[in-house]
Amino acid sequence: MKGTTAHYQRRCGCREDGKQLGAKCPKLSNPRHGTWAVFVNQPATHNQERQRIRKGGFASKGAAEEWAKPYLRASLDGQRLTPTRETLTTYLPTWLKRRETMGRTLKPSTLAVYELYVGVILGHRVASIPLTELRRADVQAFVDDMAKSRGAQSVAKIITVLKSALSAAERAETIIANPARLVELPTVQAKDKTLWTPDQASAFLTAAKESSMLHFYELALYTGLRRGELAGLRWSDVDMGGKVLRVNTNRVQVARRGGEYGANVSEGTAKSRAGQGREVGLGPRALRALRAQRLTQNAARVAAGEAWEESGRVFTTADGHPIMPEYPSKQLAVIAKRAGLTPMRLHGFRHLHATHLRETGADGFLIATRLGHAQAHVTAIYAHVSLGAQTEAADRAERIVPDTLSTQPAILSTQPASEGTKKPRSFAASA
Incomplete structure (x- = not known):
């Protein structure tokens, strides 16, 4: 059986007599004119029909080749990547729900943190890209945007969650490679830890x-x-x-x-x-x-x-x-x-x-x-x-710590009492 192949073509939107010229436009002699499109041909399998996938609008052939890589890589691995319109917007909530009950379940506190990080991801444009079109450059752009307003440790934790979610998509063969795996993260500056004598x-x-x-x-x-x-x-x-x-x-x-x-x-x-x-x-x-x-x-x-x-x-x-x-x-x-x-x-x-x-x-x-x-x-x-x-x-x-409390009497608790279902005041801030 033949493997998946890709064909690249430069096209434009110029028209003549009401018809789009596409790849036949004479202006394409100018390398800056038009955009690149890629046609991915996936052969039929025992349970799937032959499929041709088209994606256009690339500024360069290199960009089109980068987009086609997952499909060609899947073919080399004996797999077939099926395009999906599912994005992180719909995938992440489903993945998080599954993490509550499947595999090594998350503690409630960890789950709450995951929910916060997922919210950050969903608030960025990276969440609107279909999973099969999500590339490392897209995730890197997300990292760079976060680094403008968040600390390095916070960025690293958010990407860890995204990486985990995309690894699950990779195992499910929704995607072939995890685009968050090799992104460059901001350098975490080591802080001096204060320890008392x-x-x-x-x-x-x-x-x-x-x-x-x-x-x-x-x-x-x-x-x-x-x-x-x-x-x-x-x-x-x-x-x-x-x-x-x-x-x-x-x-x-x-x-x-x-x-x-x-x-x-x-x-x-x-x-x-x-x-x-x-x-x-x-x-x-x-x-x-x-x-x-x-x-x-x-x-x-x-x-x-x-x-x-x-x-x-x-x-x-x-x-x-x-x-x-x-x-x-x-x-x-x-x-x-x-x-x-x-x-x-x-x-x-x-x-x-x-x-x-x-x-x-x-x-x-x-x-x-x-x-x-x-x-x-x-x-x-x-x-x-x-x-x-x-x-x-x-x-x-x-005995290492000098003992100054051996005669210290018990002190009546002075922490404010709770008031029914009302939130505590000064000591109720989130950790």
Whole structure:
């Protein structure tokens, strides 16, 4: 069977006696006159009839050849590319819906971010190009346009989503090659990550004595838990007698606009499989922080009376609702500024904890297991050995930070109470 062939022709729209001259126009001797058209001939197969595809309006023969490449490449691979008028405008919503249920399903928070990025793509002219006519130059133009108003990291994330969607179209043989695969992205400038010294971390905790989030920060520093893991922590996950807590819930704030309380918060499992259900050994300072938090919460429960909403969470508002994940991050910035410290992200406590563990001589696998990194499940033989070693290492790691809170009494929660279904005020911004 003959393969797909392509024929190129320069034509124009000039007319004579009411008829279009096309390729016979004498003015075509001028190389700037007219445009190029390509005719792709696809032979018949056992279930498809012979097909001729025409596409015109190209400024050069090279542009016409570039357009025809996917059809010729498909023929070489023993495939046949069928033209479609489907565009990203109709394809992306369908693809996103399928991603909710097919293959490795997306977490609600990830899905919400995907929806935002898809919205950006659909707002650009690239979304109106038929998939079989979408070329790398079109995607590159989209990247260049985004780079004018967005940061390099944001552009890279949006293109990652587009690349994933087009890879699915490639697997379905709607397109032959992914046009987003080799586009040039803006250079991401590496930012200096601020990590406090042990003395600075101690100074921050001292400055945070009057904050309702004091014990949240202590646990972040002494356990290495993620913000969402601490925000989702329940008392049923904590075994103080056994000096261990279990990570079962990840409570994250997503970039959605909602009118009711908690509408932009999503709860799910831990960020990675290795992190889900992991046991984290508790040193004496982490245990002290948990006991102090329980006293604080009990006092808040009494003060709230009938207004108290029992959630079972370790960290709550003054009336018992789970805290918004963004709240401790915002408070951290305020407290650090008041203490004269260089601002550090809340996630920095996780890095500090890993650093302190390393300084005590803890091995990489113990640290990965404790933090819930994917490397923790490489060898199952270590799974039942690490908890005791973790607790020991946690005790040593805690001692690196000067302790100024040993006599600090429990502080009544001062975070604003939630108001029914109304959005929280200053701490309800999307993450």
